Amino acid sequence: MSKFNIAICQMNVTDSKRKNLENARKMVCEAVKEKKADIIVLPEMFNCPYDTKVMSEYAEEYDGETSQVLAALAKELDVYIIGGSIPEKSENKLYNTSLIFDNEGAIIGRHRKVHLFDVDIENGIRFKESDVLCPGNEVTVVETKYCKIGVAICFDIRFPELMRSMVLSGAEIIVVPGAFNMITGPAHWDALIKVRAIDNQVYFIAASPARNEKANYIAYGHSAIVNPWGEFIAWAEEREQIICSEIDLKYIEKVRNELPLLKNRRESVYSINS
Numbered sequence: 417m418s419k420f421n422i423a424i425c426q427m428n429v430t431d432s433k434r435k436n437l438e439n440a441r442k443m444v445c446e447a448v449k450e451k452k453a454d455i456i457v458l459p460e461m462f463n464c465p466y467d468t469k470v471m472s473e474y475a476e477e478y479d480g481e482t483s484q485v486l487a488a489l490a491k492e493l494d495v496y497i498i499g500g501s502i503p504e505k506s507e508n509k510l511y512n513t514s515l516i517f518d519n520e521g522a523i524i525g526r527h528r529k530v531h532l533f534d535v536d537i538e539n540g541i542r543f544k545e546s547d548v549l550c551p552g553n554e555v556t557v558v559e560t561k562y563c564k565i566g567v568a569i570c571f572d573i574r575f576p577e578l579m580r581s582m583v584l585s586g587a588e589i590i591v592v593p594g595a596f597n598m599i600t601g602p603a604h605w606d607a608l609i610k611v612r613a614i615d616n617q618v619y620f621i622a623a624s625p626a627r628n629e630k631a632n633y634i635a636y637g638h639s640a641i642v643n644p645w646g647e648f649i650a651w652a653e654e655r656e657q658i659i660c661s662e663i664d665l666k667y668i669e670k671v672r673n674e675l676p677l678l679k680n681r682r683e684s685v686y687s688i689n690s
């Protein structure tokens with residue numbers, strides 16, 4: 417199957433976990449019914465506000481309520497779900513975690529955000545995820561019936577080594593649920609998505625929550641899907657909406673053959689492990 421559809425549900429996230437889960441369910445159903453999506457991606461922290469003060473209150477151990485909702489939905493609709501991210505509790509630690517389900521509802525991967533968002537930008541934004549979260553330590557690439565998919569979370573997008581590691585493990589699509597903000601979003605979001613797609617010759621799927629002006633942390637929105645040539649093939653505005661695009665695995669092969677970047681790497685000159 418070299419062609420299939422991926423959708424992003426750019427959902428509005430509120431402080432009610434119940435409403436967020438209901439909304440995720442409604443939008444995933446719509447993505448399947450209206451857009452014929454085969455793989456659906458949710459945004460970072462889709463079941464709770466993106467606020468370090470409340471993450472522990474919303475956190476769940478695997479396999480908690482959110483995981484059960486997503487697994488049941490994937491099975492019922494016969495689709496893959498890349499469950500954005502949620503605060504995950506494990507052995508008294510908290511992680512920012514993406515749970516990934518196949519079309520039978522089985523969990524096939526779990527990415528714990530590797531690079532925590534700790535920044536202090538003058539007259540801009542101060543955020544310190546490491547106040548409450550622990551980093552994950554693994555590169556995540558899941559095997560699906562379509563192809564291998566790399567999954568990372570938000571700030572992880574800024575680390576090209578992580579993305580390259582995924583591609584060297586066979587990823588042909590990279591999915592990044594991410595809640596950029598009103599400072600770094602306009603400055604860097606589109607450019608990062610585009611360049612990561614170009615330098616890794618992958619379809620790049622970046623899934624933001626909708627912009628909610630009432631939230632403490634205002635997400636940028638503008639979810640997007642970029643092809644391996646670096647073209648935006650689907651994009652959202654700020655509001656709640658679903659975007660969807662066809663993925664053509666043969667096109668990845670074509671771009672990689674015509675412009676052979678991955679083949680021409682000079683590993684003897686540089687090493688991403690150094």
Ligand SMILES: O=C(O)CCC(=O)C(=O)O
Nearest residue numbers: 533570571595596597600
């Ligand atoms: O890298 C950025 O500018 C935003 C990152 C972020 O919001 C996050 O990691 O959740």
